[in-house]
Amino acid sequence: MRRAFSHRVRFRPPARRAVIDINACIGQYPYRHVPHPDPDVLVRVLAREGLSGAWVGHLPSAFHRDPSAGNDVLFAALEAHADRLRAVPCIRPDWPNWERAFASCVDRRVPAIRAYPPQWGLGADDASMRALAAACGAAGVALVLTARFEDLRQRHWMDQAGDLAAAAIRNVARGNTRTRIVVCAAGRGTIEETHWGLTPEERELVFWDISWIWGPPEDELAMLFRTIGAQRFVYGTAWPLRLTQTPRANLALLPDDVAGAALADPSAW
Amino acid sequence: MTPAAAPLAGPGPLIDVHAHFFFADCGRAEWDSLNRARFRAGDRIGITYHVASILGSWGRWSPTYFASPADTTLGNDAMQAIATHHEDCVRWYVAVNPNDTRHALAEIDRRVEGGAIGVKLAAARRADDPLLDPIAERAGAGGLPILHHIWQHRRRHWPSQDASDGVDLARLAARHPTVSFILAHIGGGGDYAHTFAAVRDVPNVYLDLSGSGVDRGMLDDAYAAVGAHRLLWGADITLCTGLAKLWALEVIGLTSDELADVRWRNASRIFPPGAFPPTSPPRRD
Numbered sequence: 001m002r003r004a005f006s007h008r009v010r011f012r013p014p015a016r017r018a019v020i021d022i023n024a025c026i027g028q029y030p031y032r033h034v035p036h037p038d039p040d041v042l043v044r045v046l047a048r049e050g051l052s053g054a055w056v057g058h059l060p061s062a063f064h065r066d067p068s069a070g071n072d073v074l075f076a077a078l079e080a081h082a083d084r085l086r087a088v089p090c091i092r093p094d095w096p097n098w099e100r101a102f103a104s105c106v107d108r109r110v111p112a113i114r115a116y117p118p119q120w121g122l123g124a125d126d127a128s129m130r131a132l133a134a135a136c137g138a139a140g141v142a143l144v145l146t147a148r149f150e151d152l153r154q155r156h157w158m159d160q161a162g163d164l165a166a167a168a169i170r171n172v173a174r175g176n177t178r179t180r181i182v183v184c185a186a187g188r189g190t191i192e193e194t195h196w197g198l199t200p201e202e203r204e205l206v207f208w209d210i211s212w213i214w215g216p217p218e219d220e221l222a223m224l225f226r227t228i229g230a231q232r233f234v235y236g237t238a239w240p241l242r243l244t245q246t247p248r249a250n251l252a253l254l255p256d257d258v259a260g261a262a263l264a265d266p267s268a269w
Numbered sequence: 270m271t272p273a274a275a276p277l278a279g280p281g282p283l284i285d286v287h288a289h290f291f292f293a294d295c296g297r298a299e300w301d302s303l304n305r306a307r308f309r310a311g312d313r314i315g316i317t318y319h320v321a322s323i324l325g326s327w328g329r330w331s332p333t334y335f336a337s338p339a340d341t342t343l344g345n346d347a348m349q350a351i352a353t354h355h356e357d358c359v360r361w362y363v364a365v366n367p368n369d370t371r372h373a374l375a376e377i378d379r380r381v382e383g384g385a386i387g388v389k390l391a392a393a394r395r396a397d398d399p400l401l402d403p404i405a406e407r408a409g410a411g412g413l414p415i416l417h418h419i420w421q422h423r424r425r426h427w428p429s430q431d432a433s434d435g436v437d438l439a440r441l442a443a444r445h446p447t448v449s450f451i452l453a454h455i456g457g458g459g460d461y462a463h464t465f466a467a468v469r470d471v472p473n474v475y476l477d478l479s480g481s482g483v484d485r486g487m488l489d490d491a492y493a494a495v496g497a498h499r500l501l502w503g504a505d506i507t508l509c510t511g512l513a514k515l516w517a518l519e520v521i522g523l524t525s526d527e528l529a530d531v532r533w534r535n536a537s538r539i540f541p542p543g544a545f546p547p548t549s550p551p552r553r554d
Binding site: 032033034035048150151153154157214215216217218219221239240241242243245246248249250252253255 | 277303304306307309310313314420421424458459460461462481482483484485486489506507508509510512513514516517520
């Protein structure tokens with residue numbers, strides 16, 4: 001039986017417009033060595049991959065209690081590459097006077113704010129995360145969440161944070177009327193549990209990067225394009241942790257009916 | 270071939286040493302579309318040969334990693350039928366459960382007659398268990414490589430399998446130095462860095478690059494540990510990550526000769542002679 005899909009994907013030639021990577025970081029990862037996670041290398045990788053720029057976070061900050069110092073490092077490190085790399089600092093909303101740090105970041109014209117609820121021990125219904133989401137909307141910046149950094153099967157025994165739960169994403173997305181929420185490195189299950197657990201209006205503000213969604217033979221990316229629409233997705237690589245070639249390969253292997261589908265364009269936000 | 274249809278992985282032979290297929294009795298209603306998707310993506314990537322196995326009924330009638338003799342036979346029947354139907358681009362492993370030695374050896378003998386070119390062992394017994402010795406001996410006698418399912422660094426018990434790691438497989442490989450062992454999916458879960466240390470000095474263990482894991486540094490470290498002559502390309506059940514790794518191999522410093530080793534020449538060397546004749550582009554029906 002033919003399935004009825006809510007979204008018909010328009011046929012388009014392969015995209016030639018500028019594409020940015022919204023899921024990149026600089027800095028080392030605490031649980032394994034990562035080769036040269038430096039901004040100048042990232043700029044070269046983006047050029048090789050045909051990407052016009054990246055939203056860049058500071059990887060170690062996800063594991064720090066207070067991310068303030070990491071934000072300073074991030075801003076300083078990206079200064080020389082401001083034409084390609086845009087800093088996405090990290091704000092911890094359960095920290096005293098976080099609003100001051102948030103305002104300082106917004107003043108620097110950042111496109112988005114990163115937050116890591118599992119790494120900070122914030123539960124799925126945490127009120128401070130809703131406050132941060134609201135502040136992002138009021139300031140006109142996106143909120144970037146990360147579902148995971150590594151495959152669950154390979155985690156270091158000290159890495160007990162767990163994946164970002166779909167419930168935690170719904171927590172910030174429900175009732176949201178103006179904040180764009182970008183979730184990195186989620187898989188099909190988390191995406192579907194969130195998307196279909198929101199109203200149509202709430203869904204329109206949630207975006208997913210394609211760095212961790214499977215292609216053929218399961219063809220989960222194609223299925224999600226058909227069911228919830230390619231415009232709900234953005235380009236992300238998870239550099240420096242994962243191969244930047246992966247999302248490019250995934251798009252190249254899409255079946256004909258969804259090949260060339262246009263993703264959302266965060267550079268226009 | 271028109272430029273638009275040029276293989277995404279570039280010209281030249283390409284052998285996927287770790288593929289799987291499904292069949293009507295395996296309990297997945299979409300079995301046929303999964304197989305078609307593999308062929309579609311394989312053609313797009315430029316895979317010359319899928320070397321595949323089917324593990325029993327994929328859990329429908331007995332557990333995937335502890336398949337009953339009847340299920341093992343059922344899966345091998347299905348695999349043989351697919352390979353026969355797609356002779357142009359499919360080669361196959363006979364899958365066996367080492368707990369039933371007599372059945373396992375009989376399956377190997379019968380399926381080699383039917384065209385199998387390797388043996389697939391999963392996780393019904395640890396790799397260093399003596400029950401694997403007669404299977405390794407039979408594989409050695411027939412010049413068949415053994416593809417062994419591996420959990421990279423087994424630090425605890427994982428449900429539904431008696432998984433082995435690189436250390437376990439290295440012990441088996443040391444007992445059978447003339448047999449080629451393919452250590453499955455370094456990107457398939459666990460700590461691959463432990464695996465590289467475990468097999469670096471075991472020359473008859475080859476690393477299969479398949480699995481969903483695409484960590485930066487993994488390919489570089491595998492290459493540094495065992496060299497290009499002991500790496501084999503494969504995709505397992507995520508062809509997108511397989512293609513990404515092929516593209517990544519091109520930028521981490523392998524020479525074109527070394528790339529050819531990983532893409533197909535190493536496989537040609539360890540599988541029986543004549544297993545992979547040169548082909549023209551496949552036709553699908």
